[in-house]
Amino acid sequence: MSTFLGMPARAPKGVGHLRGDETFPQAARTALANPQLRRNLHHATTTIRNKSGRVIAELPDWQDLRAAGSALKAYTMGNLTSLLEQLEEKVTAAGGVVHWAADANEANRIVTDLVRATGEQRVIKVKSMATQEIGLNEALADAGITPVETDLAELIVQLGDDKPSHILVPAIHRNRAEIREIFLRAMPGVDPSLTDDPPRLAGAARKYLRDTFLRTRVAVSGANFGIAETGTLAVVESEGNGRMCLTLPDTLITVMGIEKLVPTWQDLEVFLQLLPRASTGERMNPYTSMWTGVTPGDGPQNFHLVLLDNGRSAVLADEVGRQALHCIRCSACLNVCPVYERTGGHSYGSVYPGPIGAVLSPQLTGVEDNASLPYASSLCGACFDACPVRIDIPSILVHLRDQAPHPRSEAAMMAAAAYTMDRPKLYARAQRAAKLARIAGRRGRGLPPPLNGWAASRDLPVPPAETFRDWWRGR
Amino acid sequence: MSSKDLILGRIRAARAAYDGSIPRDYRRSFPPADLNLLVDRLVDYKAEVHRTSDISGTIKMILGAGVVVIPPGLPRGWLPPDISVLPDESLPADRIAAADGVVTAAAVAVAETGTIVLDGSPDQGRRIISLLPDLHICVLRPEQVVASVPEAVARLDPTRPLTWISGPSATSDIELNRVEGVHGPRNLHVILLEAL
Known part of the structure; x- marks a missing residue:
């Protein structure tokens, strides 16, 4: 019998439809600008959610069936x-x-x-x-x-x-x-x-x-x-x-x-x-x-x-991510996802869209080839609740975010933040300095690079005029 | 190395293991099937249901003067005497498709889901005959009806070709609404025999 010694083998490049031409945020921008698409998606996903909810409610043992389905798939992967x-x-x-x-x-x-x-x-x-x-x-x-x-x-x-x-x-x-x-x-x-x-x-x-x-x-x-x-x-x-x-x-x-x-x-x-x-x-x-x-x-x-x-088999090698292989392709997670409902399936760039696609595609190709997909979610958890085989999609998303390449500036900033938060005096000074950050402009769009990258798809909270510490001292 | 050995080697290297048990706390014993529920579920998915003991009279009423395909083992007594019958002895697809309908028996029916299952027995025939005509008349005996999916799975033989049918051909592909009538029979009539 031969023994396998190599690295996990991913889906090869240049064939098939697991990799998009654009990142998720780029593709989503096009989709979000199409009101007809959003109307169609809203109508269709609302219809199916209601229908599915009604027939699931007819079964008194739905949760028991989910537990059995989940265990059967885990057993299958183990054997x-x-x-x-x-x-x-x-x-x-x-x-x-x-x-x-x-x-x-x-x-x-x-x-x-x-x-x-x-x-x-x-x-x-x-x-x-x-x-x-x-x-x-x-x-x-x-x-x-x-x-x-x-x-x-x-x-x-x-x-x-x-x-x-x-x-x-x-x-x-x-x-x-x-x-x-x-x-x-x-x-x-x-x-x-x-x-x-x-x-x-x-x-x-x-x-x-x-x-x-x-x-x-x-x-x-x-x-x-x-x-x-x-x-x-x-x-x-x-x-x-x-x-x-x-x-x-x-x-x-x-x-x-x-x-x-x-x-x-x-x-x-x-x-x-x-x-x-x-x-x-x-x-x-x-x-x-x-x-x-x-x-x-x-x-x-x-x-x-x-x-x-x-x-x-490469997905199977990841202890956290392998449960993505339990998927029975029902698409319930797409139909409940607030992100999918707004961006539609094309934005994900892969034949597997929606929450399950965001965890399956990056694992099949290697995270570096679909690095934006683990972020195509608000981590609200609706997909986990809807999944008939109880795949914990939010946990896999977080796990994959950890594996996706991160810019060096992000690591440096996080290290600086941790250092500051560990030291009360430094932290107080930083908070006062943060008031200056109001010059960053509404939602942080005025930040210099590379920080503007972070704010491109997130709203930077505007620092309050008075910090809690200042208010407490002046009380 | 063959691709089989390569794949099996990759799977072994992945070291996935499962040492838990399978929790089967879902319903596995059921009361006797409720025939009224079966009828309700069939009708809900747009099948027509006839509860009767007069099989031939009902077939005549549904079919009128059409040509009907039958599997070789269908009881001939079920058919009205004055009807054109096309027994399936390796009939070519074109002739089956041109018929007005098909009459079959069934292997099992599931009340909870409104499903009938055909298993290719002599009174049900080849899969093709219940597929191409636009009208499928299926005769069901009450003792073939079970309450649930687990009971149906237990009764069926997986080595036979099985077709689970729940209502006429339909699609959800247009705005996710169910619309009846695509490639399979657009008319499904179930003759549910009265208990003797």
């Missing part, structure tokens, strides 16, 4: 090697082929080669965070293969030549009028009298994709759960595009992050109660498909499972 090998054995025994991909490049190569081997030029895709993370669509296109996204929101994003902005609803930043415009502009064969009535918009997508579903021989999916004990995979969805992709083609290729494991079949009883209520705010989502390898005469007769690392 990952044996569970992965068990999954491989079961999938193989049921007629599937398992591939291991150390990073995005290897996963893209494996999938591209598998599609090439079928001779097909087009694949249908079920919405999958893992394949977005690794930039699979770009890799397939480079190889001359056309990937067709079949989820309604993904279709809106693809036709609009746009980027996803939410884990569950990638087109959350678009309202019905904008969706209608995109369809009229970019959907071949669309009825020109299409209105912005949501059932009509959904009907247009049904008509547009039906023939593609019936004629495409290869599908690519992600997986919500992979059950080690049985080799069973599960995809949770709403529209039926997932069922189409998992049922109609001859070949199915599923890309699954190694953290998506669930130990036993029985454990699904926990996650099938947590996920839909936290995610879309439904008692159960319309469709969940489960399959184990190949079923003769029913569904794809060739099944490939690609197990993806791409930085996950």
Whole structure:
């Protein structure tokens, strides 16, 4: 057996969508200046929060389910090697082929080669965070293969030549009028009298994709759960595009992050109660498909499972940060986050936006490549309360802030402040001097560099005209 | 070194361990399923429910004069005599898609969530037949209904292809509101048989 001695391996640069072009504050400034975007986000997140709250309140044992989900994920991370090998054995025994991909490049190569081997030029895709993370669509296109996204929101994003902005609803930043415009502009064969009535918009997508579903021989999916004990995979969805992709083609290729494991079949009883209520705010989502390898005469007769690392093992090596791997991608933390509600998903620069993205993306890439994300939060803690598997996101954020590069001036200032606060006389003098700081201007915008950097996204409190000590002495 | 060995080596080097137990304090024993609750939950997610013992009469009423696909093991007595039936013997997808509806049985139903589960048994058939037609009629016997998700998981066999269905095809992708009718059947009728 070989021993691994290297540094934790992060997701490689130059492939996939985990790193933005701008820092969070830069990107957020653009988003905040867009009132339509803010209206759309406010409306959508308010709707989903209310729906989710109602169906969660129906379960008297929600907190017990959360505790079980959290422990099951911790158990999975603690036994990952044996569970992965068990999954491989079961999938193989049921007629599937398992591939291991150390990073995005290897996963893209494996999938591209598998599609090439079928001779097909087009694949249908079920919405999958893992394949977005690794930039699979770009890799397939480079190889001359056309990937067709079949989820309604993904279709809106693809036709609009746009980027996803939410884990569950990638087109959350678009309202019905904008969706209608995109369809009229970019959907071949669309009825020109299409209105912005949501059932009509959904009907247009049904008509547009039906023939593609019936004629495409290869599908690519992600997986919500992979059950080690049985080799069973599960995809949770709403529209039926997932069922189409998992049922109609001859070949199915599923890309699954190694953290998506669930130990036993029985454990699904926990996650099938947590996920839909936290995610879309439904008692159960319309469709969940489960399959184990190949079923003769029913569904794809060739099944490939690609197990993806791409930085996950590096996340696992961090004692505080590893619980980010417990995420079941419900997006409840996005929907309750006051920062996400105002900046939207694009500001985070990664396919994983919102609070979970702010802790997951920097760990997958290494904190230095996403150094502004741990600060994209007010640490209010709403995400922790909303998380169905109790991920303590605020604690990970603080932990990552500690790891992010800090300017030397900040360390020097903190050291000076500590020295002064330890010495009462010095402190009193400093307070009197602070009154002079009123020249720093309102909110500290007039500070000289490098101090103005600190005040760029924070309000510097204006020092009072009289300190407490002065007031006490003159009482 | 293979990628498998590389990944497993990285995981071992990460030294994650869990020595706690799994707290299963959530509800795991349930009273008998409440059929009225099942009906309420199905209707809430826009399925149509018929409580009857007259299967063929109800199918006739729903379908009218259409063509219906059936799995090979569906009891023929369920079907009205004067209806066009297309038994699935490896039917091509185009023919299934062109049918007006499909009739299947079910494996399990969950009252609390309004869910029916198909497991590919002979009276339910291949997954494709309950997917392509725009109308799915599902016949459910009362003893197949359980109260909760844990009971359904316990009854099901994971080695079979399973489809959990909660209402007709829907999406939440437009402004996060549930809208019925995308790629799966837009009409779901559940015939819930009266207890004998």
